[in-house]
Amino acid sequence: PLVTSKELFKKAYEGGYAIGAFNVNNMEIIQGIVEAAKEENSPLILQVSAGARKYARPVYLKKLVEAAVEDTGLPVVLHLDHGESFEICKACIDDGFTSVMIDGSKLPFEENITLTKKVVDYAHEHGVVVEAELGRIGGVEDNISVGEREATFTDPDQALEFVERTGVDSLAIAIGTSHGAYKFKGEPYLDFKRLEEIMKRLPGFPLVLHGASTVLPEFVEACNKYGGSIHSAKGVPEEMLRKAASLGICKINIDTDLRLAMTAMIRKYLAENPSEFDPRKYLGAAREAIKEMVKHKIRNVLGSSNKL
Numbered sequence: 001p002l003v004t005s006k007e008l009f010k011k012a013y014e015g016g017y018a019i020g021a022f023n024v025n026n027m028e029i030i031q032g033i034v035e036a037a038k039e040e041n042s043p044l045i046l047q048v049s050a051g052a053r054k055y056a057r058p059v060y061l062k063k064l065v066e067a068a069v070e071d072t073g074l075p076v077v078l079h080l081d082h083g084e085s086f087e088i089c090k091a092c093i094d095d096g097f098t099s100v101m102i103d104g105s106k107l108p109f110e111e112n113i114t115l116t117k118k119v120v121d122y123a124h125e126h127g128v129v130v131e132a133e134l135g136r137i138g139g140v141e142d143n144i145s146v147g148e149r150e151a152t153f154t155d156p157d158q159a160l161e162f163v164e165r166t167g168v169d170s171l172a173i174a175i176g177t178s179h180g181a182y183k184f185k186g187e188p189y190l191d192f193k194r195l196e197e198i199m200k201r202l203p204g205f206p207l208v209l210h211g212a213s214t215v216l217p218e219f220v221e222a223c224n225k226y227g228g229s230i231h232s233a234k235g236v237p238e239e240m241l242r243k244a245a246s247l248g249i250c251k252i253n254i255d256t257d258l259r260l261a262m263t264a265m266i267r268k269y270l271a272e273n274p275s276e277f278d279p280r281k282y283l284g285a286a287r288e289a290i291k292e293m294v295k296h297k298i299r300n301v302l303g304s305s306n307k308l
């Protein structure tokens with residue numbers, strides 16, 4: 001069935017593991033992810049961004065996720081990733097999503113609170129949970145000044161006030177990650193001190209890590225071996241993610257690692273089978289690559305195997 005993340009996060013927090021939140025855009029990606037979760041007996045969050053809704057059109061993704069639930073019998077959270085307005089959150093809540101993110105992190109503190117509270121009130125009336133964001137998960141330059149870091153990373157005292165005043169169910173925090181394949185110029189770094197300060201103020205409260213792809217080198221190399229050109233790509237080392245999962249991080253967002261796995265597999269397949277032109281061949285290979293990547297994440301990063 002479609003479920004909210006409330007109970008999943010509570011168990012993850014107490015159990016010292018995290019739930020994977022994987023971005024979906026089409027049938028093969030959804031199939032690969034849910035097959036992996038089924039085999040690992042793992043809880044799962046499928047997340048849809050505004051861009052995915054535009055690309056696939058909402059009704060297709062909704063029906064594909066419903067098909068995946070029916071086909072596997074898995075409990076799945078259907079989550080809106082980075083909703084930036086009350087309207088898109090409302091549309092997804094009305095469309096049967098069980099969780100939505102309202103991302104007001106670009107707004108001043110008070111406006112983020114007002115917008116988030118408006119979404120929380122509507123979502124809670126409909127049995128839906130809400131994730132918000134405080135602090136800037138953006139292109140975090142590695143050698144930013146302390147001042148800039150203070151300005152962009154999540155302030156622990158503000159986090160406490162934000163949660164108390166909004167009633168939000170989980171909070172995406174900024175502790176050094178950023179979206180995409182180019183997360184660090186120098187050494188990867190997560191501000192675990194800051195994470196622990198936030199946990200002290202919000203004991204047991206589910207925290208979310210965005211921009212958590214590792215950008216595994218073997219997939220970047222495979223892309224480049226078969227015609228790609230991806231350079232200076234760097235992500236979050238998996239041992240840092242395991243540490244975050246063992247702490248208050250209950251949801252880990254992964255999109256880029258799936259994209260790289262899928263792209264590497266399609267490039268490889270086409271290079272090795274120049275006379276083949278049946279899309280099922282390379283999309284099928286891509287689906288397999290997604291499945292293997294998600295199984296790897298569940299086992300090596302999230303620790304959510306056999307937690308259903």
Ligand SMILES: O=C(COP(=O)(O)O)NO
Nearest residue numbers: 180210211212213255256
């Ligand atoms: O945070 C993410 C995905 O991050 P990555 O680009 O690191 O996969 N989605 O909301």
Ligand code: NA
Nearest residue numbers: 017245247249
């Ligand atoms: Na955790």
Ligand SMILES: [Zn+2]
Nearest residue numbers: 179210211253
């Ligand atoms: Zn994100």
